[in-house]
Amino acid sequence: MDTKLEKTATAMALQVPDAERVNRRKFLSYAGMAAATAAALYACKKDDNKMETAPAGSIDLGKGDIGILNYAYALEQLEAAFYTAVIASPYSGITMAEQALLTDIRDHEVAHRNFFKAALGTSAIANLEVNFSAVNFGSRDSVLATAKAFEDLGVAAYNGAGKLIVDGNYLLLAGKIVSVEARHAALIRDLISNGSFADNTAINADGLDLAKAPSEVLTAAKPFLKSVLWGGNLPKQ
Template sequence: MKSLQEQETELLHQESGILTAKLQRRSFLQYAGAGVAGVALIAAGCKKDHNNTPGLDTGVDLGSGDIGILNYAYALEQLEGAFYAAVIASPYTGISTAELSLLTDIRDHELAHREFFKKALGAGAIVGLDVNFSSINFADRTSVLTTAKAFEDLGVSAYNGAGKLIKTAKYLEVAGKIVSVEARHAALIRDLISNGSFADSTAVDANGLDGARTPIQVLTIAKAYLKTQINASNLPTS
């Protein structure tokens, strides 16, 4: 199986032309309850087009409209949360106290994001997803950090690409707050790998902008790390 980093590199080539402050989980979830609980989840219709979702047209249906985009984000946060939970449950060989603390913070952020979307979606939330991390060596620092970097970069590009598809202003506001945290994670992981690389040219383009990917592009990369099949054929595209 190709690594997540290799899949990202291939997709970027094909396209040719996507933590210093600790976030307390309890306060984040309190905000989620106050800011979103009163907002109705209304799905906007979207035609199915299986031809545009190769390999992503069977399995757990993410839904359409804003519901679909929230479930899309929820699926990605499940994946990231599970990854960092595994990292902390069995830290890699030689991990320092500082790195363990930082990665624990990231785990807590990702789990908070996951629970936020689960609560916001309520009965409309997809099921818990089964992951496949068989290609990751959790005992090896390079394997863990390389995968973390790829996951974080993928997450940033996912939120950037999905923003224009969100119709409800409150959801867009919260998505903006989450993607900024994901970008902090990405910068930190990059610096753990190579000091000073937090915003190099592989992350930020000549215009000073992060990359963006469509949900289909993101899920095509991420599906290698999911045992559960995802049906993204009803997601909005514009």
């Protein structure tokens, strides 16, 4: 890998503002992960396959492993924006324990978002515009139901994208992040209904988490976005 590229990725990762760093439990090491991802990105730049043209007004996630990283980055942007809004205006009756836990989740999602942005560099998609008009941030039921939908979707998205990833470094990264997302999903489910963290709506008969293709995930995320995402160049199943 180009030493200059590695140093650039590391520097970008370390320049995340202090206010947006994970300030409670650090699940990611920005510099190390950004450097490893930059190495794979450098290799992907040699791929000269032609790309389809995205519809006017949409955001093309890209192709190959870079496309999958942008796909993950888009989902992390959505989750980070949601939990940031939750903590900025806590729902009625929120307990100190709930606020602390949701703050932890916010910090994790912000960390994921910032990592992908730093690692992708100039290959990153633009910042997304979200649409949370259907969420009542003053209602515990509305907030937790939306959180459950996002966390379950995130787990299924990473699980579904795993087989599309070519580079082993990316697969390792996805495995580390999906395990954190699954912890979030379990917590949110238990906040809604104690003991539901691994019921049959999240785990199949073989004891495995569910998986969804990018097309399914993008369709499910669409109502929460003003930006229009297009995955026509993503790897196919």
